[in-house]
Amino acid sequence: MVNTEDFTKRLHKIMEYHELSAASFADKIDVGRSSISHLLSGRNKPSLDFVMKIVSAFPDVELYWLLNGKGSFPKKEDNALAPVAQKQVSASQPQARDLFSNSDEVATAMAAGDSRKEIRRIVLFYSDGTFEAFEN
Template sequence: MEERIRKFMEYKGISASELADTIGVQRSNVTHVLKARNKPSFQFIEKMLQIYPDLNAKWLLLGTGSMVDTPVKSRTLFDQDTEPISQTQIKTEKILEKTITNEQKPIQAQEIIPGPISEKATSDHELQDQFFSSEKPVERLIVFFKDATFKVYNPSR
C-alpha cells in the first residue's frame, strides 16, 4: 500500500508534507507510512478518500482497478447540446403570437345584480326568528352603514 500512496502522490504532484497537511495528519505519520515503518491507519485512509474523492478505494487498498475513478458526469441543462435558432423561426414565432393574441376575445366583467331589497320594517323578534335558531342564542349583532357608522344590536338585553 505504501507504493500505491507514493504513486498517487506522484500523480497529484504533491510531496509527503503536502499530503499530510491536506489530509490533516502529522507529517511524521506520512513519512513513517511511506518508509513502511508503520501501516496506514483507518483514519489515514479514510481522510485520503474523503479529501481525494477521485481516488479509487479498491486500487488504494487492494491494488485492483485504476488509480483514479472517472465518474460518468451526468449532463445538466447547461451541458446539453442545443441547436441555434434561425431568424426565420423567431419571426414565425412572433407572427404566431400576434395572431393568437388577436383572436382572443376580451373578457367582460359580469355585473352582480342585487336582488330586491325589502324595505318593510321588521321587529326584533322577526329578525331573531328568521336568521337564528333557538339552540344558539345571539349575543350581539353589528350593522354597518355606508356612511361609515354602525349600530350594535343586543337581543338579550
C-alpha cells in the same frame, strides 16, 4: 490484510499525480508529517482513519484501489449512464431530503431519539464494494 509495501507504492502514485510532496500530502489529509514518513518507510501500517482521510481529501481515489490495487486511479466516472440512472431514480423513488442544511428537520427526524444528537456522517455502501461518505 493490506500489503504495506504495495499501499506505499499507491501513496507515491497519488502524490505524484497531484504533484505533492510528503509534507504537503500530510497537510492536505490533515495528519502529522511524521505519519506519512513512517508509512512511506514501512515503519507503520495505515490505519482506517488514515485511509478514510485520503479517500475524503482525494475524490479521484477509489477505496478498493487504494487498499487492494484493484480498480483504477484516477477514478473513472461513467458519465454516459448518469442521465439514465438519474431518470430511473427520480421516476421510481422520492427525492432525498438534505437533512444537513436545516437543523429543524434534523431535530424533527430525530424526535424519537435524543434530540441532542447530531448526524455527522452518512455512509452509503454499494453492492460492488464501493461506498460514499457524506459529512456534515
